[in-house]
Amino acid sequence: MVPRIMDHPLIAKLQRFGNLTQDDVELLSGLNEDVRSFSARRDIICEGEKPDHVHLMLEGWSCRYQLLPDGGKQITAFLLPGDFCDVHVTMFGKMDHSIGSVGAAKVAFISRELMLAMIERPGIARALWWASLVDEAVLRKWIVNFGRRDSFERVAHLICELYARLQSVGLATESTFDLPSTQKDLSDALGLTPVHVNRVLKRLREEGMMTFKRQQISILDVRKLQAAAGFDPSYLHLAD
Amino acid sequence: MVPRIMDHPLIAKLQRFGNLTQDDVELLSGLNEDVRSFSARRDIICEGEKPDHVHLMLEGWSCRYQLLPDGGKQITAFLLPGDFCDVHVTMFGKMDHSIGSVGAAKVAFISRELMLAMIERPGIARALWWASLVDEAVLRKWIVNFGRRDSFERVAHLICELYARLQSVGLATESTFDLPSTQKDLSDALGLTPVHVNRVLKRLREEGMMTFKRQQISILDVRKLQAAAGFDPSYLHLAD
DNA sequence: CGGAAGATTGAGAGTTCTCAATGCCTGTGG
DNA sequence: CCACAGGCATTGAGAACTCTCAATCTTCCG
Numbered sequence: 040m041v042p043r044i045m046d047h048p049l050i051a052k053l054q055r056f057g058n059l060t061q062d063d064v065e066l067l068s069g070l071n072e073d074v075r076s077f078s079a080r081r082d083i084i085c086e087g088e089k090p091d092h093v094h095l096m097l098e099g100w101s102c103r104y105q106l107l108p109d110g111g112k113q114i115t116a117f118l119l120p121g122d123f124c125d126v127h128v129t130m131f132g133k134m135d136h137s138i139g140s141v142g143a144a145k146v147a148f149i150s151r152e153l154m155l156a157m158i159e160r161p162g163i164a165r166a167l168w169w170a171s172l173v174d175e176a177v178l179r180k181w182i183v184n185f186g187r188r189d190s191f192e193r194v195a196h197l198i199c200e201l202y203a204r205l206q207s208v209g210l211a212t213e214s215t216f217d218l219p220s221t222q223k224d225l226s227d228a229l230g231l232t233p234v235h236v237n238r239v240l241k242r243l244r245e246e247g248m249m250t251f252k253r254q255q256i257s258i259l260d261v262r263k264l265q266a267a268a269g270f271d272p273s274y275l276h277l278a279d
Numbered sequence: 280m281v282p283r284i285m286d287h288p289l290i291a292k293l294q295r296f297g298n299l300t301q302d303d304v305e306l307l308s309g310l311n312e313d314v315r316s317f318s319a320r321r322d323i324i325c326e327g328e329k330p331d332h333v334h335l336m337l338e339g340w341s342c343r344y345q346l347l348p349d350g351g352k353q354i355t356a357f358l359l360p361g362d363f364c365d366v367h368v369t370m371f372g373k374m375d376h377s378i379g380s381v382g383a384a385k386v387a388f389i390s391r392e393l394m395l396a397m398i399e400r401p402g403i404a405r406a407l408w409w410a411s412l413v414d415e416a417v418l419r420k421w422i423v424n425f426g427r428r429d430s431f432e433r434v435a436h437l438i439c440e441l442y443a444r445l446q447s448v449g450l451a452t453e454s455t456f457d458l459p460s461t462q463k464d465l466s467d468a469l470g471l472t473p474v475h476v477n478r479v480l481k482r483l484r485e486e487g488m489m490t491f492k493r494q495q496i497s498i499l500d501v502r503k504l505q506a507a508a509g510f511d512p513s514y515l516h517l518a519d
Numbered sequence: 520c521g522g523a524a525g526a527t528t529g530a531g532a533g534t535t536c537t538c539a540a541t542g543c544c545t546g547t548g549g
Numbered sequence: 550c551c552a553c554a555g556g557c558a559t560t561g562a563g564a565a566c567t568c569t570c571a572a573t574c575t576t577c578c579g
Contacts, residue, residue: 107423107428113426127412130405135416135513136419169370172371174415175411175415175418181422182353182422185470186468187347187351221556221557227426228426229426230425230426231536234536234558235535238559240558253544430566472568472569473526475567478527480526493576522577522579524576525576526574526575526576527574529571533567534566534568535564535565535566537562538563538564539562540560541559542558542559542560543556543557543558544555544556544557544558545556545557
């Protein structure tokens with residue numbers, strides 16, 4: 040039951056950013072050669088490791104994170120299906136942060152050889168570069184959120200961002216999406232405490248912007264939520 | 280009085296990251312064709328602009344920043360001599376943030392044609408990729424600072440980072456460096472108020488880690504400062 | 520010498536954190 | 550099918566950190 044190659048989340052994404060040739064698509068069919076499953080909350084790769092492959096998210100979420108000596112944890116990115124986890128090891132050789140699954144996840148392990156072959160193709164290289172620039176834009180936006188928005192706006196902005204990104208890969212309906220992360224995970228991404236995240240979520244609920252039960256978020260009023268967050272999706276460069 | 284081409288801050292940097300051929304260096308000699316000077320606190324390029332060139336810092340500092348509707352400002356990066364300001368416009372076409380000079384600065388305007396020619400050279404492309412990955416690592420570290428370090432650690436970490444980066448381009452002595460930014464600039468980069476930055480700087484002084492007068496910082500006890508900041512320079516990938 | 524911008528200090532307010540208790544859901548074993 | 554344990558979510562109260570507002574001081578520069 041191998042899904043059609045064009046349904047592959049990476050290929051769908053690359054198609055949007057660069058024009059792939061038939062040859063490119065053929066090369067990319069090697070992507071599924073080594074797919075591994077992770078249960079929730081497992082390390083996919085740790086700081087300091089020197090892998091000879093890179094990781095590509097196929098299903099589920101993972102997060103990029105760094106641990107602090109005092110036991111603190113800061114998540115610096117959520118990685119969704121179609122996202123590469125660590126293209127930079129191709130260059131640096133060594134991980135300077137860790138990556139772990141959030142909920143259950145399927146990850147493609149891509150050999151260094153295939154990676155280098157991909158970079159050789161102008162269409163693929165261009166799309167990968169695009170994706171890496173988007174990652175950078177997202178990091179900048181996170182910094183703006185941390186520096187200049189209060190906890191309420193910050194939580195709302197993260198919800199908006201995840202919603203937009205999930206929609207772009209077909210993983211959100213008109214008004215709902217699955218959120219495999221706990222409130223602790225959210226707090227580690229937002230630089231808040233789990234207690235405070237909980238209070239903010241309550242307020243978002245009370246103000247009629249969204250609800251959630253189990254691991255499903257329902258957006259009740261997108262406009263209001265986006266306005267509260269100061270969210271403008273253009274930084275994600277989804278529609279260019 | 281054109282300085283020798285090998286003293287060019289970008290070329291020095293690229294030499295460290297990739298091996299440049301003689302042809303590469305020749306191509307890069309076109310870098311100084313259009314150099315412009317900015318006085319302090321000028322916009323070099325604004326959000327929404329679609330320039331047909333990219334900017335490279337030659338002297339002085341600039342900063343990447345975003346403005347918020349409420350008048351807030353968040354600096355997301357300090358750009359030092361040898362740093363590119365906006366390679367991403369080559370891909371995105373449009374600026375999704377602004378860049379302004381901090382103190383007086385000299386900036387090279389590089390045509391799209393030269394930029395594309397540079398990217399064609401494997402050695403240069405590799406070095407540019409390296410630099411962009413370092414930029415990303417710095418952004419991640421900033422997020423960790425915002426999310427999980429208090430104001431004291433955060434200020435100390437920024438000082439450590441700037442000190443290390445300035446040393447790597449020969450702009451810091453054994454224990455001092457010039458800081459063209461005001462405390463307001465620092466506060467916009469740190470997500471704090473100028474008042475609070477001032478208090479933290481006072482404490483850093485009182486604890487014997489550093490002093491400053493005019494626009495010069497003196498590091499009195501690097502070890503102590505780095506320990507207070509939780510600073511580990513490896514993320515800057517300066518020595519690989 | 521005067522004016523403007525930046526730096527410094529004080530006092531009180533607001534946001535977020537810490538600590539601690541309670542409630543809820545889920546999976547497991549009897 | 551029920552009881553129970555463990556993890557997560559929720560709530561409360563007080564503490565800590567950072568902000569706001571406002572005044573004063575210093576430096577720079579015409």
